[in-house]
Amino acid sequence: xxxxxxxxxxxxxxxxxxxxxxxxxxxxxxxxxxxxxxxxxxxxxxxxxxxxxxxxxxxxxxxxxxxxxxxxxxxxxxxxxxxxxxxxxxxxxxxxxxxxxxxxxxxxxxxxxxxxxxxxxxxxxxxxxxxxxxxxxxxxxxxxxxxxxxxxxxxxxxxxxxxxxxxxxxxxxxxxxxxxxxxxxxxxxxxxxxxxxxxxxxxxxxxxxxxxxxxxxxxxxxxxxxxxxxxxxxxxxxxxxxxxxxxxxxxxxxxxxxxxxxxxxxxxxxxxxxxxxxxxxxxxxxxxxxxxxxxxxxxxxxxxxxxxxxxxxxxxxxxxxxxxxxxxxxxxxxxxxxxxxxxxxxxxxxxxxxxxxxxxxxxxxxxxxxxxxxxxxxxxxxxxxxxxxxxxxxxxxxxxxxxxxxxxxxxxxxxxxxxxxxxxxxxxxxxxxxxxxxxxxxxxxxxxxxxxxxxxxxxxxxxxxxxxxxxxxxxxxxxxxxxxxxxxxxxxxxx
Amino acid sequence: xxxxxxxxxxxxxxxxxxxxxxxxxxxxxxxxxxxxxxxxxxxxxxxxxxxxxxxxxxxxxxxxxxxxxxxxxxxxxxxxxxxxxxxxxxxxxxxxxxxxxxxxxxxxxxxxxxxxxxxxxxxxxxxxxxxxxxxxxxxxxxxxxxxxxxxxxxxxxxxxxxxxxxxxxxxxxxxxxxxxxxxxxxxxxxxxxxxxxxxxxxxxxxxxxxxxxxxxxxxxxxxxxxxxxxxxxxxxxxxxxxxxxxxxxxxxxxxxxxxxxxxxxxxxxxxxxxxxxxxxxxxxxxxxxxxxxxxxxxxxxxxxxxxxxxxxxxxxxxxxxxxx
Ligand SMILES: Nc1ncnc2c1ncn2[C@@H]1O[C@H](COP(=O)(O)OP(=O)(O)OP(=O)(O)O)[C@@H](O)[C@H]1O
Ligand SMILES: [Mg+2]
Numbered sequence: 001x002x003x004x005x006x007x008x009x010x011x012x013x014x015x016x017x018x019x020x021x022x023x024x025x026x027x028x029x030x031x032x033x034x035x036x037x038x039x040x041x042x043x044x045x046x047x048x049x050x051x052x053x054x055x056x057x058x059x060x061x062x063x064x065x066x067x068x069x070x071x072x073x074x075x076x077x078x079x080x081x082x083x084x085x086x087x088x089x090x091x092x093x094x095x096x097x098x099x100x101x102x103x104x105x106x107x108x109x110x111x112x113x114x115x116x117x118x119x120x121x122x123x124x125x126x127x128x129x130x131x132x133x134x135x136x137x138x139x140x141x142x143x144x145x146x147x148x149x150x151x152x153x154x155x156x157x158x159x160x161x162x163x164x165x166x167x168x169x170x171x172x173x174x175x176x177x178x179x180x181x182x183x184x185x186x187x188x189x190x191x192x193x194x195x196x197x198x199x200x201x202x203x204x205x206x207x208x209x210x211x212x213x214x215x216x217x218x219x220x221x222x223x224x225x226x227x228x229x230x231x232x233x234x235x236x237x238x239x240x241x242x243x244x245x246x247x248x249x250x251x252x253x254x255x256x257x258x259x260x261x262x263x264x265x266x267x268x269x270x271x272x273x274x275x276x277x278x279x280x281x282x283x284x285x286x287x288x289x290x291x292x293x294x295x296x297x298x299x300x301x302x303x304x305x306x307x308x309x310x311x312x313x314x315x316x317x318x319x320x321x322x323x324x325x326x327x328x329x330x331x332x333x334x335x336x337x338x339x340x341x342x343x344x345x346x347x348x349x350x351x352x353x354x355x356x357x358x359x360x361x362x363x364x365x366x367x368x369x370x371x372x373x374x375x376x377x378x379x380x381x382x383x384x385x386x387x388x389x390x391x392x393x394x395x396x397x398x399x400x401x402x403x404x405x406x407x408x409x410x411x412x413x414x415x416x417x418x419x420x421x422x423x424x425x426x427x428x429x430x431x432x433x434x435x436x437x438x439x440x441x442x443x444x445x446x447x448x449x450x451x452x453x454x455x456x457x458x459x460x461x462x463x464x465x466x467x468x469x470x471x472x473x474x475x476x477x478x479x480x481x482x483x484x485x486x487x488x489x490x491x492x493x494x495x
Numbered sequence: 496x497x498x499x500x501x502x503x504x505x506x507x508x509x510x511x512x513x514x515x516x517x518x519x520x521x522x523x524x525x526x527x528x529x530x531x532x533x534x535x536x537x538x539x540x541x542x543x544x545x546x547x548x549x550x551x552x553x554x555x556x557x558x559x560x561x562x563x564x565x566x567x568x569x570x571x572x573x574x575x576x577x578x579x580x581x582x583x584x585x586x587x588x589x590x591x592x593x594x595x596x597x598x599x600x601x602x603x604x605x606x607x608x609x610x611x612x613x614x615x616x617x618x619x620x621x622x623x624x625x626x627x628x629x630x631x632x633x634x635x636x637x638x639x640x641x642x643x644x645x646x647x648x649x650x651x652x653x654x655x656x657x658x659x660x661x662x663x664x665x666x667x668x669x670x671x672x673x674x675x676x677x678x679x680x681x682x683x684x685x686x687x688x689x690x691x692x693x694x695x696x697x698x699x700x701x702x703x704x705x706x707x708x709x710x711x712x713x714x715x716x717x718x719x720x721x722x723x724x725x726x727x728x729x730x731x732x733x734x735x736x737x738x739x740x741x742x743x744x745x746x747x748x749x750x751x752x753x754x755x756x757x758x759x760x761x762x763x764x765x766x767x768x769x770x771x772x773x774x775x776x777x778x779x780x781x782x783x784x785x786x787x788x789x790x791x792x793x794x795x796x797x798x799x800x801x802x803x804x805x806x807x808x809x810x811x812x813x814x815x816x817x818x819x
Binding site: 300302321322323326327332334339340341342343344345346350354355357358360361364365366408 | 679680681684685687688691692694695696697698699700701702758759
């Protein structure tokens with residue numbers, strides 16, 4: 001008999017929000033069910049309940065017709081439920097193998113059976129077709145590979161139910177195709193698969209059926225065969241958003257050169273030169289690990305520069321720290337929201353005003369009223385789903401956390417000349433994505449230069465005026481939007 | 496309004512105040528009314544002042560994600576320098592400035608070791624604890640130095656209306672000033688942000704290293720003041736000084752809801768923590784337990800505080816309070 005999973009009237013109450021409200025649906029083994037919805041719709045919350053990580057306030061769930069009530073993640077794993085979370089949960093100091101089998105290490109006598117451990121781990125790695133050694137410390141892996149370790153960890157437990165929460169957000173194409181191959185194998189084996197993603201194309205590629213949530217409520221479900229992108233967006237957002245890229249109101253008036261980089265070098269960046277004019281949106285395309293993040297970090301003085309010149313508004317600059325760069329008018333919205341972006345246990349308000357605290361001074365003190373205005377502005381501009389600006393950012397959904405960081409770097413007190421956005425749409429829902437693209441164009445219209453980094457090539461082509469492609473820390477090509485195609489960019493990115 | 500109320504009752508400060516009240520009620524009964532007698536309250540207030548300075552110094556560091564185990568030694572060195580200078584005939588304020596400068600140098604040393612040599616904080620500050628304690632021995636030749644200065648002794652021993660010790664008033668003024676700095680100024684905000692996530696703060700234009708320097712120096716100066724107040728009261732700088740009391744400071748701060756990991760907490764919480772600690776110690780004496788028990792209980796209290804902190808941490812990790 002096929003496996004089955006059923007949610008019945010699931011509700012989840014957080015102080016101030018109903019994260020889930022009366023959710024019921026059912027899925028079967030051998031099928032991929034996609035959970036879709038805007039940021040904060042409750043997708044991750046539902047998976048966390050199933051994983052025994054948090055307890056539902058109402059309702060029940062049944063696995064193979066039997067009611068389950070997991071007290072903790074360990075119980076859920078033993079019962080065959082594995083969840084790969086949106087946020088990585090690795091132990092960086094341990095090896096790949098130890099992470100894959102964390103909590104379930106093979107034992108021999110009193111100790112750990114290291115031989116079996118590494119042999120088994122390597123078997124899984126090979127099955128995934130990755131170039132990875134089971135002995136490598138996870139800290140030394142790229143973000144994409146760390147994510148793959150997370151997936152292999154779930155896979156290794158031979159689960160009946162396997163849930164993916166935005167697994168591809170930090171993967172590049174090679175890993176994504178490995179992942180999809182594994183998912184289709186799991187399907188063949190009759191596993192139950194839940195899949196959360198904001199990337200439409202993916203949904204049509206892997207899913208069999210779709211359940212749409214909105215503001216914690218069940219909206220509709222459909223078979224992929226009956227679904228279309230427009231139909232899905234309407235269910236999720238509640239309105240049409242049309243052709244995102246074609247509808248953008250772009251800026252076509254460029255000013256002087258705002259930033260010129262000449263022969264920049266450091267450990268990860270080699271001989272990079274580029275120019276950005278005021279009002280221009282420059283896209284950086286490339287595979288994960290191509291050195292785009294390292295390049296912008298060097299410009300922002302977050303990393304050291306060994307040689308080369310950075311010229312801002314015609315003046316050579318030598319920043320000692322991000323503090324200097326910000327003072328000079330450069331803003332960098334970082335890629336890794338947990339490590340480099342948010343102060344998780346401080347409020348939305350405190351997180352949005354971090355770079356402009358000096359501007360908020362009234363005498364010796366901070367102007368609380370003005371600070372609240374800045375926070376409110378960010379909440380409205382990006383539609384951050386929260387009941388109050390005093391909410392700790394750790395309590396926000398992944399996409400809403402990303403919006404807080406965007407709000408921080410684009411708030412109206414920043415005197416930005418050059419805005420650098422590193423993967424700004426990571427984990428952001430479709431509706432908001434379109435708004436972010438438009439915001440990028442609006443910012444450019446104000447005469448600000450923008451660097452836009454994204455691993456989703458269509459996004460770079462759609463938004464940027466000029467595209468630089470990087471590979472191994474070098475720039476391998478430069479294209480105008482009109483001439484750019486995914487194939488050309490990919491060719492340059494592989495070099 | 497309701498949300499505000501809920502946030503308040505969920506807060507650490509609320510739990511802590513409740514705990515303090517419970518302790519007071521229990522020991523008031525056990526001591527048959529002696530705990531809240533006029534004389535006893537006066538003596539609790541007296542003992543609070545020293546711990547307050549330690550808790551401020553240490554608490555600010557903890558909030559920024561650092562800690563300092565040298566405060567006991569530094570707090571012994573400071574008053575020793577003070578007494579030495581006064582014995583040498585310098586006016587008390589010059590002597591105090593010299594004492595503060597010598598302690599500030601210790602703090603600077605800590606900051607250099609932690610920020611530029613990348614020593615683990617524990618190791619660096621433990622080293623500084625021995626160094627400062629050792630220098631205190633050298634200055635005094637291993638003996639106590641009498642400190643007879645009319646002004647300092649007045650501050651150290653007299654009370655307003657024969658009830659509130661001046662040292663207590665000074666300590667509370669200091670606490671309020673630090674509370675205001677923490678809540679209302681850019682510097683205070685930066686401390687909490689850096690404590691919460693130093694790298695994110697650096698990328699947002701804050702200066703974690705600068706903050707660490709200021710707070711290490713500040714902690715040492717606070718230890719100097721704590722030691723000096725005690726010395727002003729007993730009219731001698733002893734070689735034992737404040738040795739070991741860095742842990743009292745940490746205990747008070749953590750009991751007061753300042754988390755060991757940094758990024759959260761406040762001065763009002765610290766105040767409650769200070770009172771919990773002092774009322775507890777005082778009450779143990781009242782009910783007739785020997786000072787050995789007190790030492791054991793201080794340790795137990797620190798453990799309880801740490802466990803509580805850990806539980807709160809886990810709760811926070813587990814997406815705050817699970818709804819019922
Ligand atoms: N610990 C918490 N305390 C309070 N509210 C919370 C907490 N955790 C989550 N929430 C709220 O629950 C709602 C649902 O969050 P959830 O993470 O499930 O969204 P999501 O659908 O996964 O969104 P995203 O696409 O952005 O990842 C959000 O409004 C969020 O703010
Ligand atoms: Mg989510």
